[in-house]
Amino acid sequence: MSEASAKLLFRGARVIDPAGERDTPADLLVSGGRIAAIGDGAEAGDADIVECDGLVLTPGLVDLHTHLREPGREDKETIESGSRAAAAGGFTAISAMANTDPVADNAAVIREVQALAARAGLCDVFPVGAITRRLEGEDLAELGEMVEAGVRIFSDDGNCVPNARVLRYALRYATAFDDVVIAEHCEDPSLVEGGQMHEGYNSYSLGLAGRPREAEEVALARDLAIARMTGGRLHVCHVSSAGSIDLIRRAKDEGLRVSAEVTPHHLVFTDDDLVTYDTNLKVNPPLRTSDDRDALRAGLADGTIDVIATDHAPHAVEEKEAEFDRSPPGTIGLETALAAVLTHLVEPGLLPLSRAIDALSSAPARILGATDHGGPLEVGDPANLVVFDPAARWTAEAPFVSKSRNSAFLGASLTGRVVHTCFRGELVVADGKAQR
């Protein structure tokens, strides 16, 4: 049943397809790696039947922000292990950040990532190109060559582009290419130097140097002004502050070409959760206050924030089991993203399920230009799908499918679990288990 040529009938699922404005019970037939029928005409015939009573079927999830660590830190994650974690989490496409070693700042590294991803064959991997050479913020990388190699998003993520002139030319130069996106890690470096967590009551009490929310807002305000000046297309990575939501909302009202993402961990946790110095909750940008978290939730619900992205950032156990200020920031997220959103946003009624799927699949696919993903689900399209049980309860525990275990949700009780992930017609995850 695992070959892409096999026929599969997903029977009796609630099909939610935000891009196709569909939310109905339906059968869906897959044949030859593509959707053969939805609803009428979706008959079993010689297809293997996948019973989906009580389950939800949607376009496969799409992550705009994944760190795969290969090349360079294969002990933390490889393109294959990251792809496997993505499939386990219901993702059929992920966007691999450029801060590898060597940095993905040229077409050769991009092609290597693409080749390794194709060999793994568990999901589509879209490499992100660096904006500047070696992520140093000084000299533009060869954006055009990377566009030719298939890159659609450029980012120095991990770093803000500190030099406004360089960002200006990046955004302006990128307008030479169709729909190329400059994704910024908005954070003024001079305001966060040495900072370990959100600056506020908790950082002062815990004796940890702070990263003020204004560092993000100052950089974002600058970036929006430069987007306005250049006409470039700006994507704001991992928004964390209420003030940033206001800035993005105004920019969108004005008609700027701007999109934004938020991570599941910023939607769930706050700096109050850091009182035990749990390094799995040390992330960049830092977890902020409940007011910020609530603003992020509202911004996601009203569409100011387009996308939920994982910022999947694997780290070695020994790196995270270190002193807080010596531990690198980041949490893995591919395997828990859907459940975190279902548990903390959908179940409490803060976010309609269809909007959650839009933010986890359709919207990121649009920004990424991943036309094979995110719906609308139409006959003839590649069958990139996820089926999940919205009511299944489980505890996030090590070992994870990812090579790393630094999960902010480690030990958390979650609702909603991926049952099947279908990538190009193949069940890469079936009944919750990897198929290869």
Add this chain to the structure above:
Amino acid sequence: MKRHLLSMHDLTPEDVVRVLDTAESFREVGTRVIKKVPALRGRTVVNLFYENSTRTRISFELAAKRLSADVINFTTSGSSVSKGESLKDTALTLQAMGADAVVIRHSSSGSPYQLTKWLQGSVLNAGDGTHEHPTQALLDLYTMREKLGRLEGLNVAIVGDVLHSRVARSLSFGLVKMGADVTLIGPPTLIPPDAPAWGVHVSSDIDAVLPKLDVCYMLRVQRERQRQQFFPSVREYARLFGLTRERVDALPEGCVIMHPGPMNRGVEIDSDVADLPQAVIEEQVTNGIAVRMSLLYLLLGGSGPDQLEAAGPNDEATRGADDV
């Protein structure tokens, strides 16, 4: 009391009183010819010092030795740590060696919390980064109570670099817990903006606060902060916030001057001020040993002064040969 002492938040006001009362009993031990009791005989205390601090380490070492515990000093220079061993692996080694208590000093805030995940014994925070230094706060509370007879209602100013001071944090939390009135004084760049949420007052005008004080507590100011532009110059800092002879004259009679040491004479405190009779800086050091004895004793199984009567310094039956 809890098993560990990581923060002043771990102690209730009743716990603080118990620690200070127990220290009272132990202070007498330090005045004997043979300064030793058998209360922790057979127990092992490890001083795990990732950061140099001769005075705190010696104070803990003396405290443990006066209780007859076996003491191991583990400093990072020349040890496996300098060869790259992690905090966790060091903790597991100490665990394997049967440490009953680990006293940790570390430049990273929160490291004592992490240690508790890997150790079964008690962890005592001897200063972690810019977070807390609870035993310093307790010896300061002890000294204030000794000198002024009470803690509740005292007017205490803590002057200087509160932002980076673990002493100021622990002392503020401890004083507020015990009902004292605390004012933090310093340049606004060195006072946490959210400090009023700790239950303290904040001021940048030392001269306005001095006349009402029972305790004037001066913090060490690092010259490094000037290079980081927290204030324009050491000279200006000394002029605006240093405890000069003139400022001492503005203090009410009976006001006590304190400092956690080591002092920058001529910066936060004038040299002759540090030597005045109302400056009790050396007594703070002496009291530190008794307070740390009290803590080790209580955390490692003693329940308070009542039990101390039975098993502590006055118990002939448990007194070892060393005490003779």
